[in-house]
Amino acid sequence: MxxxxxxxxxxxxxxxxxxxxxxxxxxxxxxxxxxxxxEEGVGTNPEELIAAAHAGCFTMQLSAYIGEEGFAIENIETRCDIDFVDGVIATSHLTVNAKIADITADTFQELVQKAEKNCPVSKVLNATISSTATLL
Incomplete structure (x- = not known):
């Protein structure tokens, strides 16, 4: 593809x-x-597009892992904050909020970490990647 x-x-x-x-x-x-x-001009920018790509890719990867474990997903919402410092995308932080039936907090955190490391966008970024995840 x-x-x-x-x-x-x-x-x-x-x-x-x-x-x-x-x-x-x-x-x-x-x-x-x-x-x-x-600055604050009209339009998008590369960092915003990378943030959208990372949030989307990570969320799809997490949903795949949760589904493989047999849990039902009500919803997952991921915000990605990109930090652009001195001409370098230095960090990408994922903030995850999810409603998933019957999953334990430990299992959820394990799957979040697995998705953080394995989504294709995470793999292509040369940045420090972190996440904070909350079960709702």
């Missing part, structure tokens, strides 16, 4: 702007710029 996205940029780094389009057109000429990355 291969996926793609394209970036189009016009102008200098600080004054220019660009658009991002994904293969599925979920992002379709979505605006991004220096201001949306480093």
């Amino acid at each position: 291969k996926r793609y996205a394209t970036a189009h940029w016009e102008g200098s780094l600080k004054e220019g702007n660009g658009t991002l389009t994904t293969q599925t057109t979920t992002l379709d000429k979505t605006q991004y710029s220096f201001k949306s990355r480093f």
